[in-house]
Amino acid sequence: MARVLIVEDEKDIRDVVAFNLKQAGHEVFGASTGDEGLRLARAHKPHLVLLDVMLPDKSGTEVCKILKREPATAGVPIIMLTAKGEEVDRVVGFELGADDYVVKPFSMRELLLRVQAMLRRGVAGAQTEELVELGSLKIDHAAHRVWIGEEEIDLTALEFKLLWTFYQRKNRVQTRARLLDDVWGVSPDITTRTVDTHVKRLREKLGPLCDLIETVRGVGYRFTPAPES
Numbered sequence: 001m002a003r004v005l006i007v008e009d010e011k012d013i014r015d016v017v018a019f020n021l022k023q024a025g026h027e028v029f030g031a032s033t034g035d036e037g038l039r040l041a042r043a044h045k046p047h048l049v050l051l052d053v054m055l056p057d058k059s060g061t062e063v064c065k066i067l068k069r070e071p072a073t074a075g076v077p078i079i080m081l082t083a084k085g086e087e088v089d090r091v092v093g094f095e096l097g098a099d100d101y102v103v104k105p106f107s108m109r110e111l112l113l114r115v116q117a118m119l120r121r122g123v124a125g126a127q128t129e130e131l132v133e134l135g136s137l138k139i140d141h142a143a144h145r146v147w148i149g150e151e152e153i154d155l156t157a158l159e160f161k162l163l164w165t166f167y168q169r170k171n172r173v174q175t176r177a178r179l180l181d182d183v184w185g186v187s188p189d190i191t192t193r194t195v196d197t198h199v200k201r202l203r204e205k206l207g208p209l210c211d212l213i214e215t216v217r218g219v220g221y222r223f224t225p226a227p228e229s
């Protein structure tokens, strides 16, 4: 059970999403404008915000920027609701700190899966895990060792750092620029192509588990482990 804020000016969408989230056991707050969304976010400290990009007063990306700037709401995950063709806004949204997105028209099943994944991350993020087991993938952070089932796989230091970064931000979309910053550090002579090359190599080494790293077209990657059963 979590508190979820949905900021969406289309009443039909807001209502159906709110209904389904309540059915799933969550407490839901609905806002139809950016300003109302900001007010409710400050008042209720939600665990998650669903944020439409096109709002009547200020854009969803503007709201996102404000929420991520204020210490009280900076840690709250945000899923952007975007229309097809809003590619630019979408990327800008991630650079401003949005955590994931869903493209309209979306199925409720798809949205609920994203919501549950994001809420799980919130819980997992609070722990400091050194030995991680995700299905048959096992990561020993202290020793920098990785196994698939019984078999150890040989990763370079950089590949390990990339995998660990993915793991720490699992279920969130990672832009190439952000990965480049976090894994490689800022350097003028490397490009986002570097990210693609190393992700490709890491996927090859993950073999049967290569699908854990999903390509998000035009944006970057998402590391999605199977839900813990």
Ligand code: CA
Pocket (backbone or CB within 6 Å): 008, 009, 010, 052, 053, 054, 055
């Ligand atoms: Ca809208």
